[in-house]
Amino acid sequence: MTAVLTADWLLADTLAPHVEGDALAPLYDGAARGELVLPFCASCDLPLDLDQQVCDGCGAAEIAWRASARTGVIHSLTLMHRREPGLVVATEPYPILDVELDGGHRLIMTTCVPPASLPRIGDRVTVAFRELGGVMIPSAVLDPTTPSATEARS
Amino acid sequence: MTTDVAIVGLGMTAMSLQPGRVPQDLAREAVGLALADAGLTHADVDGLLVGSSQGVRPDRLGVAFAAQGGFGDLRLLEHVEIKGATTIAMVQRAQLAIATGAARTVVCVFADAPLVEGKGAGSTYAHSGGQSGVRGLERASGVLGSVPTYALLAQRWMHVTGASVDDLCAMTTTTRAWALGNPAAVVRTPLDAEGYLASPLIAEPLRRLDCARPVNGAVAVIVSGDTTAGHAARIRVRGSGREHPVRHRRAGAESWFGGGRRAVDDALAEAGMARSDLDLAELYDPFSVVTLMLLEEYGLTGGRTAGDFVRSGETGPGGSLPTNTGGGQLSGFYLQGMTPLAEAVIQLRGDGGDRQVVGATTALVGGIGGRVDHHAALVLERAA
Numbered sequence: 016m017t018a019v020l021t022a023d024w025l026l027a028d029t030l031a032p033h034v035e036g037d038a039l040a041p042l043y044d045g046a047a048r049g050e051l052v053l054p055f056c057a058s059c060d061l062p063l064d065l066d067q068q069v070c071d072g073c074g075a076a077e078i079a080w081r082a083s084a085r086t087g088v089i090h091s092l093t094l095m096h097r098r099e100p101g102l103v104v105a106t107e108p109y110p111i112l113d114v115e116l117d118g119g120h121r122l123i124m125t126t127c128v129p130p131a132s133l134p135r136i137g138d139r140v141t142v143a144f145r146e147l148g149g150v151m152i153p154s155a156v157l158d159p160t161t162p163s164a165t166e167a168r169s
Numbered sequence: 170m171t172t173d174v175a176i177v178g179l180g181m182t183a184m185s186l187q188p189g190r191v192p193q194d195l196a197r198e199a200v201g202l203a204l205a206d207a208g209l210t211h212a213d214v215d216g217l218l219v220g221s222s223q224g225v226r227p228d229r230l231g232v233a234f235a236a237q238g239g240f241g242d243l244r245l246l247e248h249v250e251i252k253g254a255t256t257i258a259m260v261q262r263a264q265l266a267i268a269t270g271a272a273r274t275v276v277c278v279f280a281d282a283p284l285v286e287g288k289g290a291g292s293t294y295a296h297s298g299g300q301s302g303v304r305g306l307e308r309a310s311g312v313l314g315s316v317p318t319y320a321l322l323a324q325r326w327m328h329v330t331g332a333s334v335d336d337l338c339a340m341t342t343t344t345r346a347w348a349l350g351n352p353a354a355v356v357r358t359p360l361d362a363e364g365y366l367a368s369p370l371i372a373e374p375l376r377r378l379d380c381a382r383p384v385n386g387a388v389a390v391i392v393s394g395d396t397t398a399g400h401a402a403r404i405r406v407r408g409s410g411r412e413h414p415v416r417h418r419r420a421g422a423e424s425w426f427g428g429g430r431r432a433v434d435d436a437l438a439e440a441g442m443a444r445s446d447l448d449l450a451e452l453y454d455p456f457s458v459v460t461l462m463l464l465e466e467y468g469l470t471g472g473r474t475a476g477d478f479v480r481s482g483e484t485g486p487g488g489s490l491p492t493n494t495g496g497g498q499l500s501g502f503y504l505q506g507m508t509p510l511a512e513a514v515i516q517l518r519g520d521g522g523d524r525q526v527v528g529a530t531t532a533l534v535g536g537i538g539g540r541v542d543h544h545a546a547l548v549l550e551r552a553a
Contacts (some may be wrong), residue, residue, distance in 0.1 A: 032305040062419045065303045093320035096370040099295040121418040125311045152309050
């Protein structure tokens with residue numbers, strides 16, 4: 016068994032996204048500058064899915080990738096217990112969050128560092144970045160002052 | 170005038186938890202068994218629809234199987250691909266082709282062999298998906314395999330509806346109760362709540378026992394408009410429906426679930442039936458939470474919550490809507506939409522043995538694909 020070389024707390028470098036020519040290159044380029052760059056419709060400003068080509072609101076095909084707010088609320092989350100050998104270097108279960116950003120997008124991410132305690136749906140987070148194999152990946156910073164489970168059932 | 174279209178042949182390989190055999194070989198065996206079951210030969214077939222899962226294997230089953238499988242000239246040949254909903258959509262495709270005269274007797278075959286030497290199924294799925302596009306970003310965030318995405322779905326759905334882990338437990342143990350009577354099920358030991366809670370967590374709230382059991386195997390069905398051919402028990406395709414809800418990942422609406430009911434409404438409308446006419450529900454259940462969600466989404470619980478419906482025994486043996494009567498994909502075997510389809514045919518023929526639902530003549534069969542992005546439904550009825 017060879018040791019997995021990585022700087023990340025969670026994953027092996029081999030999982031680093033292939034950035035060059037990738038459909039999400041604007042996101043990775045922005046992340047390298049410390050910005051959360053996401054796609055919006057250039058015509059009506061609707062937040063679009065990361066791989067969306069045409070706006071479902073107005074039909075425009077021009078996409079504007081621009082910096083968006085690095086704050087949001089947890090829409091869903093899981094604690095991943097299965098840790099695939101060779102891919103996951105963390106020794107404890109790790110969080111996966113689906114964050115609803117204040118700019119309107121929903122983005123899946125883990126946390127920048129191993130969390131001391133698990134947050135809950137409705138908790139607020141800030142988005143920062145962790146480095147995986149030279150690529151900056153949007154990742155959550157949990158706000159320790161957030162009261163837990165503030166979102167009412169809908 | 171409507172054409173009498175029916176499933177007249179069924180062939181199933183053993184459902185293996187062991188690596189070995191390629192999809193083409195499994196498909197060949199299943200097709201041979203289906204033809205023998207129907208009393209037909211390759212010469213009677215003028216349509217072939219093939220399905221296979223994407224991603225895990227490069228040597229997936231494709232249209233080359235027409236030549237590989239020994240078929241002659243065909244009038245219909247397609248590789249159908251809408252992810253997990255494929256197999257149900259194949260039967261619908263065959264139904265429509267036969268109804269319009271484009272084909273007469275159509276073989277539908279699905280083969281999959283995700284289990285490979287040296288790796289468990291979970292490991293195989295964890296290593297697939299690549300490093301580009303949206304999936305590349307998700308994997309760089311720790312979303313390995315399909316369990317964590319369905320765990321996010323489960324957490325959100327439970328948060329919104331108030332469903333609980335007790336409901337997941339009830340769904341899983343009830344489905345296991347059905348598997349006890351199915352010789353083809355890969356797990357046939359009784360399961361209670363204590364046993365369920367002893368199962369290791371994979372991604373909260375999903376435990377190993379909340380997840381389907383992938384197998385290497387194949388199933389073929391033969392759909393025909395020839396009322397003189399085939400198995401003595403004709404299982405008529407009375408209705409079919411689809412819905413492909415397009416959800417976006419943005420604030421304002423749910424992203425993980427919602428939609429699909431129209432597939433069931435349309436299938437029932439074509440059949441001239443109501444939900445109360447259904448004797449069985451055979452649903453796609455890759456995870457326990459999906460069955461619960463679909464029971465509600467498809468309007469099968471009479472307005473009750475799925476958890477209440479399942480915990481009171483309605484989906485189990487002796488219940489009002491026996492569901493996933495072969496143990497489903499959780500305890501039976503995961504061969505995508507062929508799992509619910511094959512079980513419906515077995516039950517409607519009266520061949521269910523220890524798990525037979527007495528007097529069952531109608532069934533709803535459902536398939537889903539992607540992240541519950543595709544829904545395909547069939548209403549089947551045993552010909553009188």
